[in-house]
Amino acid sequence: MAETSATAPGMHPVDSSRRDFLIFAASGAAVVGAALAAWPFIDSMEPSADTLALSSIEVDIKAIVDGQRVTVAWRGKPVFIDHRTKDEIDAARKVDVAELRDPQKDEDRVKKPEWLIMVGICTHLGCVPLGQKPGDPKGEFAGWFCPCHGSQYDTSGRIRKGPAPRNLEVPLYTFLTDTSVKIG
């Protein structure tokens, strides 16, 4: 087509490099424009302002006795609060950190040794591990056992066996008083 119009009588010869430039510039602008127009649609699926606003909770931990594990809801997710016994703390600190899949010292996972606070979501595919209730299976390491795909966590919530890649996540939290903790 370009050749035909270039040689048509009464017309200026077409500068094809100029025409190519115009086509590339115009299509480039169209692609960028389409991407920009798509952004609001994609971004509308992100957590909305009201969802983000529900970011912290305060929990009264006075009633949680030694050795008891309690689950609270934070941002729609379960948070495990474990009032650990002396034995559990010792067991967690005895482990050789270098052998762990996700090496982390127990000391770095807690603010007070007797209070272990973690997001109760298996880092494999998001199930809630068992071990919070007295009768639950706790796995070989006396911590938590995920029923979905068999991941096992120790008394520090560190991954020891099974498909999960990381330790149970420790959320941001602060002790407001000795008996009250703010999560988030």
Added chain:
Amino acid sequence: MTDHAFKNGAVRWIDSRLPVFSILYHSTSGYPTPKNLNYWWNFGSLALFMLVVMVLTGIFLAMNYTPESTMAFNSVERIMRDVDYGWLLRYMHANGASFFFFVVYVHIFRGLYYGSYKAPRELLWWLGLIIYILMMATAFMGYVLPWGQMSFWGATVITNLFSAIPWVGNAITTWLWGGFAVGNPTLNRFFSLHYLLPFVIFAVVGLHLWALHTSKSSNPLGIDPKGPQDTIPFHPYYTVKDLFGVGILVCVYAFFVFFAPNFFGEPDNYIPANPLVTPNHIVPEWYLVAFYAMLRSIPNKLAGVLVLAAALLILFLVPFLDTSRVRSGKFRPVYKQFFFLFLIDFGVLIYVGMQEVSDTMVVIGRVATAYYFLFFLVIMPLLGWFEKTKPLPISISAPVLKPENAQVKKQEKA
């Protein structure tokens, strides 16, 4: 496309302006179909029938369903108890998903056995696979809508597959959920997409049929029709045969809808969703469970997800992996055996995926996963070189006609 002379003047008037009647004619009475199709060729039309059933029941269910996390579960119970024939619509829809997948699986395995993916039908095969993947997405999101325990935790596990992607995984899951866990925003968008995707499937089915009517139907012998003597018009011969198939399907389907409506379901899904408690045994619906079994048998998270994705994507490569020149498994004695082993293997994967995690199941799952990939990546390419295939008949008519009749046929032709 040659124009067909319609008798009716009004039809001619419309057709010359918008050739709907021509298109209809060329895909029915004017569509030459191999005359040797067996009953395995019924399953394409059965799949279309199930798609229509799903869309129809779905539209009417949506009139009474509330996609809101505090009301969804109760709105489904209201459909079951208070809405006139609500129970029927819901049971038809829930069991319909199983039947839709069942006929589609038969359709896919038929294609694998008879080599329906080979030239010139590669695009036809790929379009079918796109439909299959869209169906999985649609079924998964539909299963979330009743907002029971299995809905919630199924949604959690499957969306968490994306968290295995390095670096951006967690950002992607947060974006998919519209929050920090599966919740009301997730339910809302799943409802929206669950309503949309079936219509996308319809569009791809249109392309699938278009490609089919361009490359024409394959057949059990896997050889091309040599001329009109090898074909019959689709309508009325195959429309009536397909309708007969629909009749059989509806009988079985109705049995489950009326007498065992919860056979395919999980009792846990009648417990309202609870984000703080995971059911002891999460199991996907049977039609997705084979791939879930592969995921579970891999000890590494990212590797498991990659294997799951590869198991689906590898199907797209089948037209290139199969190097044999013979289409039909009928003439491939060795392929036939590996194919049936593959069929059993897929059944084993389904079984393993439904069991609770144990060391034995993991081992069986690994063996079955290994064979799944071995079949496509090693056996298919090698058989093309090493297999001694049986001789192909000279035409579709030849094997059924006695020699003297074949002779007569030839004289007629001449």
